[in-house]
C-alpha cells in the first residue's frame with residue numbers, strides 16, 4: 635500500500651491503456667479495478683495484446699492475472715505478451731512474484747531490467763531506472779516509428795532520471811504530491827516540473843495522483859506546471875482518453891482509469 639488513494643478508490647487504480655499502437659492494445663500497470671474499469675470505459679480486455687507491469691506494488695499489479703486470463707481467452711491459448719520487472723515475474727527478495735507461474739504459462743513472458751530493451755514486432759520497449767521501494771522496479775520507454783512514449787512509473791526524482799526518458803514525445807509520470815511535498819520513493823509536482831523541463835516532451839501527463847494531490851485540485855497544478863515550463867501538461871482523470879493522432883497516425887489513444 636502506497637497511498638490512501640488506492641484503498642479508498644478516491645481515484646481509480648486500474649492503470650492505463652495504449653491502444654492501436656502497432657495494431658496492439660497494451661495495458662500498463664493494471665492495479666485494483668483494471669478489469670472492471672476496462673468494461674466501464676468501453677474497452678474490451680479480450681482485445682488486449684500485452685500487459686506491462688512495472689513493479690510489485692499492489693496498485694500496479696493486482697489485476698494482472700485476470701487480464702492475462704482475458705489475454706489468453708481463459709488460459710486456452712498460447713497468446714499475448716507480458717513484460718514485467720524481475721520482482722513481478724520471478725520475485726526478488728521479499729518482492730513478488732506478483733503473477734502466478736500458472737498465469738505466466740500461456741502468454742509470452744519477458745523480464746525487463748534497467749537499460750535493457752525488448753523488441754516486439756515493430757515496438758521497442760526499454761526498461762528505465764527508478765528509485766522506489768521495490769529495488770527492481772522499472773519504468774517503460776516505448777518506441778514505435780517516430781513516436782516515443784515514456785512512463786516513469788513510481789520513482790523519486792534523481793539526477794539521471796531525465797536521461798532515461800530523453801526523446802519522449804509523451805511523458806507519463808506518477809506524481810503523488812502537489813507542490814514541493816516530497817515523500818520517499820515518489821515525485822511531487824515540483825520534481826515533475828524539473829523532469830519535463832529537462833526532457834521537453836510534446837505532452838506531459840501526471841498520473842497515479844495521491845490523496846493530497848486529489849484534494850489539492852490537480853488541474854490547477856497541471857496549469858501551474860504548464861505555465862512555468864511552456865509544455866502541455868495534463869492531470870489524468872478517471873476514464874480520460876487522449877488521442878495521440880497528432881504524434882503519429884493511424885489513430886492511437888491512451889486511456890487512463
Ligand SMILES: [Zn+2]
Pocket residue numbers: 636689691766788
Ligand atoms: Zn510503487
